[in-house]
Amino acid sequence: MTSADASVFETTRPASADYLTRFAASDAGRDYKGRMLDALDLRAGLTVLDAGCGPGADLPALAEAVAPGGTVIGVDHDQEMLDAAAPTAAHPCVELRRGDIHALPLDDASVDRARTDRVMQWVDDPARALAEFHRVLRPGGRLVMGEPDWDTLAVDHPHPSLSRAYTRHITDQVIRNAAIGRQLARLATDAGFRVPEVIPATQVFRDVRAADRVFGFERTTRRAVEAGYLSEYQAAVWLHHLAHRPFFASATLYVVVAEA
Structure with a gap:
């Protein structure tokens, strides 16, 4: 299939580090990341873990919040991401470590705060990852997680069945843990945390180009056709409307606060 309008939709996937960096700078990214930072309740001298730190977009704000005397530890399993984050590690209170969220490279009870941002939707075993967070946090420490619930993705279209098919493809085939946003409070409680707040x-999108930079409509629709969720004709109708008619989409991300 071909794009309904090449000037509207990205047809190739951006590099992972580029995608994460530009999303962090978007209005939607700044909004929920600000909520996460507030929920962490950081202050000078604390040790904070950013698990799945990616290219380091959030490390400067964390470093500023715990200075002077604090430490920020960025952990990621992907060396390419750590290389992209390396300039941030020049900050005196930031250090980077390569490691798996299922087996964090930290000692027991060694951090005061921990955060993870849109990482749990991809992990093999969320329960095991949460157990690791509980292990490395000091008693009374706080974990703040930001995760979407992909079932909440709603895109306006005169044929709602096409929107539902598109969302169903994402939840079935694209995102490993698509409902993690709604599940985190329960899973964190099972891991021994207290969850005082969700x-x-x-996030509401009125501009199709801004939304496309998050959702990749054309390339995701192409995958939905290949997987049998949409026909070629349905995909063309779907994309044409998104490209040429007033646009609306929304999705809900949950910021879950858990205390050890």
Whole structure:
């Protein structure tokens, strides 16, 4: 299939580091990341873990919040991401470590705060990852997680069945743990945390180009056709409307606060 309008939709996937960096700088990214930072309740001298730190977009704000005397530890399993984050590690209170979220390279009870941002949707075993967070946090420490619930993705279209098919393809085939946003409070409680707060952050998109930079409509629709969720004709109708008619989409991400 071909794009309905090449000037609207990206047809190739951006590099992972580029995608994460530009999303962090978007209005939607700044909104929920600000909520996460507030929920962490950081202060000078604390040790904070950014698990799945990616290219390091959030490390400077964390470093500023715990200075002077604090430490920020960025952990990621992908060396390419750590290389992209390396300039941030020049900050005196930031260090980077390569490691798996299922087996964090930290000692027991060694951090005061921990955060993970849109990482749990991809992990093999969320329960095991949460157990690791509980292990490395000091008693009374706080974990803040930001994760979407992909079932909440709603895109306006005169044929709602096409929108539902598109979302169903994402939840069935694209995202490993597509419902993790709604599950985290329960899973964190099972891992021994107390969960005092869950903060919904609903992101609304009125500009199709801005939304496409997050959702990749054309390339995701192409995959939906290949997987049998949409026909070629349905995909063309779907994309044409998104490209040429007033646009609306929304999705909810949950900021979950857990205390050890």
